[in-house]
Amino acid sequence: MWTTVLTAVITITVIALVAGLLLSYASSRLPADRDSLVEKVNKLLPQTQCAQCGYPGCRPYALAIVEDDAAINLCPPGGDETMRRLADLLAREPVALAAGAKQSDALAFVDEALCIGCTYCREVCPVDAIVGAHQFMHTVIASECTGCELCVPRCPVDCISMESAA
Amino acid sequence: MSAPTFDLGYLHGGLRMPRRKDKSNKLPIQHVPVPQQLIIPITQHVGDAAHPVVGIGERVLKGQLIAESDGAISAPIHAASSGKVIAIEPWPVSRRLGGNAPCIVIECDGADRAIELSEPITPYESLSQDILFQKILQGGIVGLGGAVFPTAQKLMHASITPLEHLVLNGIECEPYITCDDMLMREQANEVLGGAQILMYALGVEHCFVAVESDKPEAIQALADAMTELQDHRIAIKQIPSIYPSGAEDQTVQLVTNKEVPSGGLPTDVGCVVQNVGTAAAVYRWICKGEPLISRVTTVTGDGIATPMNVFARIGTTVADIVNFVGGYTEKVHHLVIGGPMMGRSVTTDKVPLVKATNCILVLSDEEQFGNEQPCIRCGDCASACPVQLQPQQLFWYACADNEEKLRSYGLMDCIECGCCDLVCPSHIPLTADFRMAKARMRELADEVARAERARLRYEFHTQRLDREQLLRAQQLEAQKQAASEGGSKAIRDILERTSKKHDQDPGEE
Numbered sequence: 001m002w003t004t005v006l007t008a009v010i011t012i013t014v015i016a017l018v019a020g021l022l023l024s025y026a027s028s029r030l031p032a033d034r035d036s037l038v039e040k041v042n043k044l045l046p047q048t049q050c051a052q053c054g055y056p057g058c059r060p061y062a063l064a065i066v067e068d069d070a071a072i073n074l075c076p077p078g079g080d081e082t083m084r085r086l087a088d089l090l091a092r093e094p095v096a097l098a099a100g101a102k103q104s105d106a107l108a109f110v111d112e113a114l115c116i117g118c119t120y121c122r123e124v125c126p127v128d129a130i131v132g133a134h135q136f137m138h139t140v141i142a143s144e145c146t147g148c149e150l151c152v153p154r155c156p157v158d159c160i161s162m163e164s165a166a
Numbered sequence: 167m168s169a170p171t172f173d174l175g176y177l178h179g180g181l182r183m184p185r186r187k188d189k190s191n192k193l194p195i196q197h198v199p200v201p202q203q204l205i206i207p208i209t210q211h212v213g214d215a216a217h218p219v220v221g222i223g224e225r226v227l228k229g230q231l232i233a234e235s236d237g238a239i240s241a242p243i244h245a246a247s248s249g250k251v252i253a254i255e256p257w258p259v260s261r262r263l264g265g266n267a268p269c270i271v272i273e274c275d276g277a278d279r280a281i282e283l284s285e286p287i288t289p290y291e292s293l294s295q296d297i298l299f300q301k302i303l304q305g306g307i308v309g310l311g312g313a314v315f316p317t318a319q320k321l322m323h324a325s326i327t328p329l330e331h332l333v334l335n336g337i338e339c340e341p342y343i344t345c346d347d348m349l350m351r352e353q354a355n356e357v358l359g360g361a362q363i364l365m366y367a368l369g370v371e372h373c374f375v376a377v378e379s380d381k382p383e384a385i386q387a388l389a390d391a392m393t394e395l396q397d398h399r400i401a402i403k404q405i406p407s408i409y410p411s412g413a414e415d416q417t418v419q420l421v422t423n424k425e426v427p428s429g430g431l432p433t434d435v436g437c438v439v440q441n442v443g444t445a446a447a448v449y450r451w452i453c454k455g456e457p458l459i460s461r462v463t464t465v466t467g468d469g470i471a472t473p474m475n476v477f478a479r480i481g482t483t484v485a486d487i488v489n490f491v492g493g494y495t496e497k498v499h500h501l502v503i504g505g506p507m508m509g510r511s512v513t514t515d516k517v518p519l520v521k522a523t524n525c526i527l528v529l530s531d532e533e534q535f536g537n538e539q540p541c542i543r544c545g546d547c548a549s550a551c552p553v554q555l556q557p558q559q560l561f562w563y564a565c566a567d568n569e570e571k572l573r574s575y576g577l578m579d580c581i582e583c584g585c586c587d588l589v590c591p592s593h594i595p596l597t598a599d600f601r602m603a604k605a606r607m608r609e610l611a612d613e614v615a616r617a618e619r620a621r622l623r624y625e626f627h628t629q630r631l632d633r634e635q636l637l638r639a640q641q642l643e644a645q646k647q648a649a650s651e652g653g654s655k656a657i658r659d660i661l662e663r664t665s666k667k668h669d670q671d672p673g674e675e
Contacts, residue, residue: 047617049624057624127623128630146620 038066044085048077049126050148057126065090073098106162107145108152112137114159121151121160176423177416179550180408181585183341185380190466190473191344195352197477198490200247204272204481205518206232207259211308212315213239218270224251227281229457232270235303241316242306246459246479249274259520260503260512269518272481283455290363290452295325298367298452305451306458306521311335311412311441312504314522317448320440321367323433329370330436333421334361334445336377336384337405337412340505343525345462346442348475350377350384353446354391360445361400363452368438371399375442376421378411379404409507410583414439416552428579443524463519465491469498469528478519484526485515497530507584539592547586547596553579557586557596564603569610572603580604 042062053074055061064070065086072086073095080097087094110121110130117135129145132138140151152160209215214237220226226245233243249272256266290298303318334357338346350357361373377385388402403421405411415426417439424435432439443461450456459480466473471492478487484501488494502509503517505525519526547557555576563571577600586596649656 042621047620047624049620057628058621059624059628126627127620128627129623144619144623146616 034066038062040089041065041086044078044082044089045075046078046082048146048148050077050146050150051126052076071095071098105147106164107142107147108140108149109161109163110137110139111159111161112139114157116157118156120154120156124150124154126150177408177411177420177552178554179552179585180410180416181550181588182407183339183409185407186341186466187338187344187347190342190464190475191347193472193474195348195462195475195477196490198479198482198487200274200276200278200479201482201486202274203252203483204246204249204274204479205257205269205483205516206243206246206272206481207257207267207269207518207520208233208243209267210243210314210480210521211239211241212313213237213241213319215268216240216243218254220251220270222251222253225249226251226272227279229455229459230281232272235306235316239316239319241308241318242304243270243480244306244457244459245272246481247272247274248277248279258512258514258517260510260517260523287453287455290366295367295369298363299325301452302367302448304457305448307444307447307451308458308521309441310443310447310461310521310524311414312508312522312524313414317440317444321364321438324438325368327433328436329368329433329438330372331422331438332361332365332368332370332373333417333432333437333439334373334375334442335412335414335417335439336375336381336388336442337417338378338524339407339409339412340507340509340525341409342466342527343464343505344466345464345475345524347381347384348464349443349446349462350381351387354384354387355394356446356449357442358388358391358395358397358400358445359453360440360442360447360449362395362397363448364438364440364445365399370438373400374403374421375400376403376405376417378407380407409585410552410581413552413581413583415581428576458521461519461521461523463487463523464525464527466525467502467528468530469494469501471495480519480521482519483515484512484517484519487519487526488515488528494528498528499531500529502527502529507588508582536593538594541592541594544591546589546591550585550589552583552585553581555580557600560603561594561596561599564599567606569607572607577603577607 042059045058045062047058049057051057053061055064061070061074065072072090072092073083075082076097083097084094115137117132117137119132119134119138122130122132122138126148127144127146129141130138130151131141147162149162152162208218216233217236218233220232226232227248228245230245231242232245232251235242251270252273253271254268255271257269257271258265259267259269293301299318299322302321303316307317308314309317309320336346336350338344357375361375365371365373375388377388385402385404392400405420410416411420414432418432418435418437419425422435422437426432427434447458451458460477461480462475462477464475465487470488471494474491476487476491484503500511501515502511503523503526504510506527506529509525509527541558541561543558545558548555551557553576559575560572560577560580563575580600582597582601584597590596
């Protein structure tokens with residue numbers, strides 16, 4: 001009778017051992033599909049490209065969340081909703097949103113009478129939504145502006161304001 | 167060639183409703199005189215608002231263009247009588263979102279002088295299809311059945327697909343409304359003339375005029391006009407009067423026994439549907455040179471002294487029209503623009519008649535709904551739904567804001583006919599909830615599309631920066647290379663040159 005028990009125990013142990021070894025080998029040789037996860041995270045982000053999270057854009061933030069375990073509560077434009085969805089996707093605990101107000105639907109507006117054509121705003125725009133040549137008036141393509149406000153502090157003559165899209 | 171015949175298609179659900187049509191179809195169509203003021207909204211159609219081309223103080227003539235078509239889907243607007251433009255300002259109108267909309271206000275001089283036509287009327291058979299479409303567009307013709315989609319754009323879109331039939335929709339399934347009925351009785355030749363023009367424009371060989379079987383006078387009038395016309399391509403189809411058999415997709419299904427696919431258009435099954443009023447408007451514009459500046463509308467309800475159909479200019483206020491038909495009765499309670507099922511309540515009779523107004527309904531307070539109670543999941547709404555949706559499930563998901571489920575349960579196919587509201591024993595305003603949910607979903611879809619565009623633009627932006635950086639690095643590398651290769655020789659040359667210079671003219675500095 002003892003031999004039967006022993007056989008069973010040994011068999012199960014060997015199976016468990018082999019399976020464990022196989023799994024550990026697989027996990028080391030076949031890394032998880034990080035790229036598609038980054039894309040999934042990126043898809044949940046609002047694509048404002050405002051850099052309020054401390055990363056230069058939504059995709060870099062998505063990359064940081066997946067690769068470097070960055071916090072999921074750093075996106076003010078996405079708000080609570082985005083944080084919750086990220087928590088769902090990544091199986092992390094939901095956390096309160098870090099400081100930063102949720103943005104309104106305001107878009108950048110260049111006061112064309114004041115613009116000196118320095119191109120500074122054009123350079124910082126993450127979605128190339130500002131057009132204008134050097135020393136000529138610039139303007140914002142309203143349909144492409146994400147309202148990230150990055151251009152506002154760059155203007156040397158303070159001619160950019162955020163105006164509610166009506 | 168005579169038109170083929172089909173068995174009538176089957177319509178799921180729908181309701182047999184009290185017709186209440188004999189109130190308003192006893193009297194012939196009366197013409198409303200020129201009012202003192204015309205208030206003409208610049209958005210009377212689906213799509214982009216027309217762009218005003220007249221200024222304040224300008225004198226305009228009847229039929230003159232006052233706002234031009236502006237955008238891919240848009241229609242021009244013409245002055246309905248002669249007079250002076252006194253304002254272009256927001257004015258209360260009846261439309262989906264209610265509230266005010268910019269209107270051109272014309273003070274009429276009463277002379278009703280018409281503008282001379284810019285080009286003489288030519289027989290439509292001598293025009294090419296494209297020119298005919300352009301001409302229809304210039305006439306400001308839009309679908310008069312209620313959807314007010316610009317007719318020219320609908321025809322243009324339809325003409326690039328293979329087509330079999332033109333369906334003229336003479337079905338007024340909503341209670342009370344009789345304007346198409348009266349139009350067919352009195353102007354059947356114009357309706358059929360319009361059908362011929364539309365058939366020519368679309369290059370189709372068959373036309374069905376769909377009419378409910380309980381309109382014998384209209385059917386007789388059409389049949390008489392047909393005998394006169396001797397056009398065997400046109401046939402009358404009698405349709406049972408079930409609400410909402412007059413909705414575009416449902417009409418197609420009943421007439422041709424083909425179901426318009428979800429999210430599709432009647433052109434997907436080879437049909438184009440036009441309202442009979444639209445056909446008559448096309449005829450009047452192409453053959454008589456009169457743009458869409460007036461229409462037949464039903465004025466009815468318990469709150470109206472003498473219900474009837476009137477032929478009124480676009481821009482006449484509801485108050486003027488009601489005065490013309492003898493004013494309100496004591497029972498007047500509230501005012502609806504459109505039918506009782508799909509119309510909109512308005513709070514003032516200062517709203518103008520627009521191209522979409524097929525009915526001015528003044529109801530008494532007898533027709534009230536009960537209070538809303540919880541859903542008991544009886545399923546009556548599902549058996550009444552003409553699009554075979556499950557309103558009880560949709561209601562559930564609309565309350566929970568579950569966008570994914572709403573989509574998979576086909577909310578976007580809801581035609582907002584209101585059948586579910588009417589059968590609901592708990593008096594839940596289902597259609598209103600669905601309308602809100604649809605608006606929310608459209609908003610959300612816009613946001614998603616916007617985010618996707620921003621993502622792509624950001625990716626292009628970063629790619630561009632990377633490329634520029636790479637280019638700069640390559641240039642620098644090339645310069646370094648050039649310097650290190652020809653370097654020593656170049657430096658020697660420069661040194662030689664400077665020493666020579668020094669030798670030639672010493673001590674100049």
